Amino acid sequence: MNDVVICLLNPAGFDRAAQGLAGAGRRLAAELGSQLKAIVLSPQSPAIPQEVARVADNVIVVDQGAYQPEPALSALTKVCSQLSPAAILFGNDTYSQEATPRLAHRLGGAAVGDVVEVMVHEKALRVSRQVYGGKAQATIELKRPPAVLWTRSRSFASANHLTTPGDITELSPDIPIDPRTRIVERKRESQSEQRLEEARVIVSGGRGIGGPEPFNNELKPLAELLGAQLAASRAACDAGWVPPTFQVGQTGKKVTPDLYLAIAITGASQHMAGISEAKNIAAINTDPDAPIFKHCRFGIVEDYRKVVPLLRQKLIALQNSQR
Amino acid sequence: MNIVVCLKQILDPEIPAREFRVDAARREAERGNANLVTNIFCENALETALQFRERWGDAKITVLSFGAPTAEDSLRKALAMKADAAALVINDKSSNPDPLTVAQVLATAIRKLGSFDLVMVGREAGDWGAGQTAGLLAEELSLPCVSFVDRIEAMNGGLRMKRQTDSGWEVLEAQTPLVVSITNDEHNVPRIPKVRDVMMSYRQPLTQWTLADLGYEMDDDKYYEVVDLSIPQKESRCEFVTGDTLDERVESLARRITEVTSAL
Numbered sequence: 001m002n003d004v005v006i007c008l009l010n011p012a013g014f015d016r017a018a019q020g021l022a023g024a025g026r027r028l029a030a031e032l033g034s035q036l037k038a039i040v041l042s043p044q045s046p047a048i049p050q051e052v053a054r055v056a057d058n059v060i061v062v063d064q065g066a067y068q069p070e071p072a073l074s075a076l077t078k079v080c081s082q083l084s085p086a087a088i089l090f091g092n093d094t095y096s097q098e099a100t101p102r103l104a105h106r107l108g109g110a111a112v113g114d115v116v117e118v119m120v121h122e123k124a125l126r127v128s129r130q131v132y133g134g135k136a137q138a139t140i141e142l143k144r145p146p147a148v149l150w151t152r153s154r155s156f157a158s159a160n161h162l163t164t165p166g167d168i169t170e171l172s173p174d175i176p177i178d179p180r181t182r183i184v185e186r187k188r189e190s191q192s193e194q195r196l197e198e199a200r201v202i203v204s205g206g207r208g209i210g211g212p213e214p215f216n217n218e219l220k221p222l223a224e225l226l227g228a229q230l231a232a233s234r235a236a237c238d239a240g241w242v243p244p245t246f247q248v249g250q251t252g253k254k255v256t257p258d259l260y261l262a263i264a265i266t267g268a269s270q271h272m273a274g275i276s277e278a279k280n281i282a283a284i285n286t287d288p289d290a291p292i293f294k295h296c297r298f299g300i301v302e303d304y305r306k307v308v309p310l311l312r313q314k315l316i317a318l319q320n321s322q323r
Numbered sequence: 324m325n326i327v328v329c330l331k332q333i334l335d336p337e338i339p340a341r342e343f344r345v346d347a348a349r350r351e352a353e354r355g356n357a358n359l360v361t362n363i364f365c366e367n368a369l370e371t372a373l374q375f376r377e378r379w380g381d382a383k384i385t386v387l388s389f390g391a392p393t394a395e396d397s398l399r400k401a402l403a404m405k406a407d408a409a410a411l412v413i414n415d416k417s418s419n420p421d422p423l424t425v426a427q428v429l430a431t432a433i434r435k436l437g438s439f440d441l442v443m444v445g446r447e448a449g450d451w452g453a454g455q456t457a458g459l460l461a462e463e464l465s466l467p468c469v470s471f472v473d474r475i476e477a478m479n480g481g482l483r484m485k486r487q488t489d490s491g492w493e494v495l496e497a498q499t500p501l502v503v504s505i506t507n508d509e510h511n512v513p514r515i516p517k518v519r520d521v522m523m524s525y526r527q528p529l530t531q532w533t534l535a536d537l538g539y540e541m542d543d544d545k546y547y548e549v550v551d552l553s554i555p556q557k558e559s560r561c562e563f564v565t566g567d568t569l570d571e572r573v574e575s576l577a578r579r580i581t582e583v584t585s586a587l
Contacts, residue, residue, distance in 0.1 A: 189491035314577035
């Protein structure tokens with residue numbers, strides 16, 4: 001009654017988010033003296049379950065074809081109710097976020113999302129997460145097992161490989177077709193194959209950028225130079241300057257890069273909630289009192305229009321001198 | 324088509340961090356001088372519903388809230404934005420009910436309101452941000468759920484909607500009844516009601532229920548409990564790059580960036 005289960009929904013690869021999830025699951029299982037099980041639902045490549053088996057004791061593969069919300073939830077419910085989990089952990093992708101509260105409800109458990117820490121406290125599970133747009137941190141004790149959690153998984157350290165890989169079992173639970181909802185079209189809109197959550201360097205623009213053109217003409221070349229992904233604040237996304245998939249913040253992506261370069265972003269707490277796990281934050285802003293500087297490792301008080309073109313030249317010169 | 328839009332009134336999330344305080348004993352934010360506002364994603368949901376009615380006609384929009392008596396203001400504003408009817412379930416028990424309690428109360432109230440085809444909620448609230456209402460409400464009502472929707476259209480006998488995913492977007496077709504959670508995009512920025520409509524809204528009927536009216540009893544078998552609430556002290560000291568000229572300062576910035584990124 002105390003297994004730990006990690007779930008990967010329609011994964012494209014065993015990325016850092018999945019590795020962090022396995023790491024969090026492994027440490028929790030060790031604390032509970034139990035096994036780590038993994039459910040891999042409709043992997044996009046047959047290599048993924050084998051990669052998961054290097055860090056999990058048991059891997060259950062359920063192939064349902066392309067993800068559909070209702071059948072996926074039914075399959076997860078069926079597989080989980082045959083196990084006896086104390087905790088079921090997910091990453092922070094869209095599918096995981098929508099599945100967790102409903103799975104908790106069906107299993108008689110309780111869910112918490114956007115978890116950054118999982119603890120065992122006198123046999124109860126406690127988690128911490130940010131609330132009030134990142135202005136406060138809450139510790140929450142789950143009162144009904146299983147605890148169903150989606151986590152900011154990339155911020156967890158990954159798990160060591162097992163000496164002997166875990167077993168892989170394929171299950172085909174009998175799930176009726178659900179005609180009530182159906183995904184009929186899927187469109188990728190990201191800049192590359194890499195998810196923003198996986199990026200190690202992010203160049204991000206805010207309201208102060210002023211329009212879509214500077215994103216394209218100034219920030220994008222800078223990002224390319226740094227091997228970075230481009231992101232934006234909610235204000236810039238709401239203005240339609242960049243697609244909503246670029247949004248970082250409490251209601252956008254929660255990112256964990258090694259460097260987050262915030263350009264013309266004041267640093268409202270709802271934005272900071274998305275980057276609190278970044279290793280280094282740097283900023284370019286005209287306002288020395290902008291809240292962003294309180295979270296920065298380094299920065300410059302100047303108009304980005306003056307800084308960015310020059311910065312590109314300097315970076316190119318530095319890169320050339322290092323060759 | 325009967326649409327129910329759930330609204331939550333919250334402490335204004337735009338208050339600056341330096342004015343934000345928590346009451347550690349009650350594990351709640353202190354009200355201070357902050358305004359109470361309707362959660363933005365709930366307003367995005369209402370705006371999406373209003374646009375659906377304008378485009379497809381023949382829809383009755385009822386706004387529903389579970390909260391303190393002050394939540395009446397959120398409902399009045401929604402009426403001023405031209406919702407058709409409003410109902411408030413007054414929370415006379417717990418100041419911060421857990422997500423399951425909220426979903427159960429809303430489900431009970433929705434059933435009491437009568438027949439419905441579509442229930443819309445914001446994807447999460449700017450205070451506790453649990454993001455669970457849509458999913459739990461769908462389970463309580465035994466309905467399917469579609470999350471992170473930003474556009475809804477009528478389609479022969481059902482609905483067609485677009486939703487945001489972490490890598491782009493998806494189009495879904497769905498039968499009613501259905502629960503959806505709404506996220507923001509450039510098309511569902513909430514409209515500003517006219518001053519006259521705001522004044523008029525206070526003359527419109529507004530249903531008020533207590534938990535007892537719904538026959539809902541809070542149980543002690545809690546879903547979860549907040550055991551600690553604190554403000555993290557995570558300020559770091561920013562090193563402002565130095566130099567006599569802009570050129571020197573940017574050079575220094577480039578060096579710092581290169582140090583951090585080449586260590587990867």
